[in-house]
Amino acid sequence: MANLQHNRYFCGLLISIFTSAYILSDKTIVNFLGIVFILFLMIQFGSKTYTGVYTTWIGPYLGHNINPRSLGRWAIVSGATDGLGLEYSRQLAANRMNIVLVSRSPEKLARVAAELEDEFKIETKTIVVDFSRSPTEYFEFLRDELGKLENIGILVNNVGICYDKPIPFDSTEVSLNFMQTLININIFAALTLTKIVLPFMMERNKGAIINIGSITSEIGLPFFSLYSSTKSFIQQFTADLSKEYFNTKIIFQYQYPSYITSKMSNFKKPTLFVPSPKSYVQYALKSLGLQTSSPIWPWHRIVIPLIHGYKFLMPGFTDDVTQFYAKCFWIGYLKRKIKRDKKQAYSNKQGDRESCQCSQSVTI
Numbered sequence: 001m002a003n004l005q006h007n008r009y010f011c012g013l014l015i016s017i018f019t020s021a022y023i024l025s026d027k028t029i030v031n032f033l034g035i036v037f038i039l040f041l042m043i044q045f046g047s048k049t050y051t052g053v054y055t056t057w058i059g060p061y062l063g064h065n066i067n068p069r070s071l072g073r074w075a076i077v078s079g080a081t082d083g084l085g086l087e088y089s090r091q092l093a094a095n096r097m098n099i100v101l102v103s104r105s106p107e108k109l110a111r112v113a114a115e116l117e118d119e120f121k122i123e124t125k126t127i128v129v130d131f132s133r134s135p136t137e138y139f140e141f142l143r144d145e146l147g148k149l150e151n152i153g154i155l156v157n158n159v160g161i162c163y164d165k166p167i168p169f170d171s172t173e174v175s176l177n178f179m180q181t182l183i184n185i186n187i188f189a190a191l192t193l194t195k196i197v198l199p200f201m202m203e204r205n206k207g208a209i210i211n212i213g214s215i216t217s218e219i220g221l222p223f224f225s226l227y228s229s230t231k232s233f234i235q236q237f238t239a240d241l242s243k244e245y246f247n248t249k250i251i252f253q254y255q256y257p258s259y260i261t262s263k264m265s266n267f268k269k270p271t272l273f274v275p276s277p278k279s280y281v282q283y284a285l286k287s288l289g290l291q292t293s294s295p296i297w298p299w300h301r302i303v304i305p306l307i308h309g310y311k312f313l314m315p316g317f318t319d320d321v322t323q324f325y326a327k328c329f330w331i332g333y334l335k336r337k338i339k340r341d342k343k344q345a346y347s348n349k350q351g352d353r354e355s356c357q358c359s360q361s362v363t364i
């Protein structure tokens with residue numbers, strides 16, 4: 001982080017030297033302002049590019065990042081049986097950390113735990129919790145179980161759910177129960193685990209709390225409004241905690257990826273812009289201690305400065321793009337639904353006709 005600070009001071013110094021030289025050379029003020037603006041943009045671009053390259057490749061290569069194992073013996077991962085959570089568990093285990101797998105399906109937990117123990121020769125602990133329930137139902141139990149561990153180094157607040165299709169907020173599908181479940185899983189799971197684990201980390205003045213968000217907290221996502229709002233909550237929560245505990249050695253990291261191949265996203269094949277959980281987590285682990293709030297995946301990182309650049313240069317543009325994207329999403333969904341309904345109606349009709357012919361033949 002200190003390197004990035006120096007980078008900014010260096011940019012400030014460059015601007016000051018250039019400004020002084022320009023004033024001394026006696027050119028017109030309009031000329032001067034134009035050049036300062038272009039210089040400002042170039043420095044912003046250069047500084048962002050340097051930060052991205054440093055925190056993604058150079059820093060990890062030079063060993064400026066933090067080795068997860070140096071933070072403690074145990075890592076806790078919520079939603080550890082699939083997707084990102086499963087991959088985090090695997091890669092932390094490969095880093096010789098013992099893993100606490102927290103999820104809702106006992107059989108899946110047992111299978112993953114056995115695989116990790118067998119492959120990486122580490123210890124595991126499984127905790128069955130259904131995070132869709134009210135946190136008051138599992139808080140004490142979770143605290144007792146996690147309290148038995150010594151040396152908790154990492155907490156990955158990964159568990160999260162999203163809608164499986166776009167839904168307008170006034171729809172009856174967004175019921176009170178639906179809202180409660182989404183908030184319990186996407187917000188309360190992270191709050192509860194952080195509340196339990198943070199005091200243990202404070203005792204040792206060491207640890208990392210990694211919160212998995214989504215790019216939707218940066219750009220919003222109409223028709224998925226509850227999902228993107230829960231992620232914005234987690235983003236702000238992480239940012240504020242990192243300031244609250246700035247004088248400790250506890251790391252708070254907020255990750256906001258775009259699509260990753262998983263059950264949730266329904267993307268099966270990895271591409272440049274849709275990484276596999278394995279590739280994503282490789283970058284995520286290398287970013288520890290270097291990136292506090294980041295989309296992590298390099299190709300997702302390119303999109304964010306563009307969005308912020310447009311926000312700066314053309315206020316409202318990003319909102320328009322998000323709105324357009326959401327509308328396309330919604331229209332696409334409606335088209336698919338109409339097609340599906342028509343197909344269903346057609347096959348129902350066929351079924352009726354066949355059963356009708358059947359009953360006729362019986363009568364004959």
Ligand SMILES: NC(=O)c1ccc[n+]([C@@H]2O[C@H](COP(=O)([O-])OP(=O)(O)OC[C@H]3O[C@@H](n4cnc5c(N)ncnc54)[C@H](OP(=O)(O)O)[C@@H]3O)[C@@H](O)[C@H]2O)c1
Pocket residue numbers: 078079080081082083084085102103104105108129130131132133158159160161162185212213214215256257258259260261262263264265
């Ligand atoms: N995939 C993406 O494109 C994407 C993009 C941006 C952000 N993210 C974020 O990344 C995180 C992980 O997403 P993913 O795609 O890896 O999800 P995923 O493949 O659907 O896996 C979700 C995990 O959470 C567990 N889980 C679900 N509901 C639970 C509950 N009520 N109680 C306890 N555990 C529960 C699942 O357990 P079971 O196996 O028992 O169901 C599973 O282990 C989420 O926070 C998501 O918002 C994902």
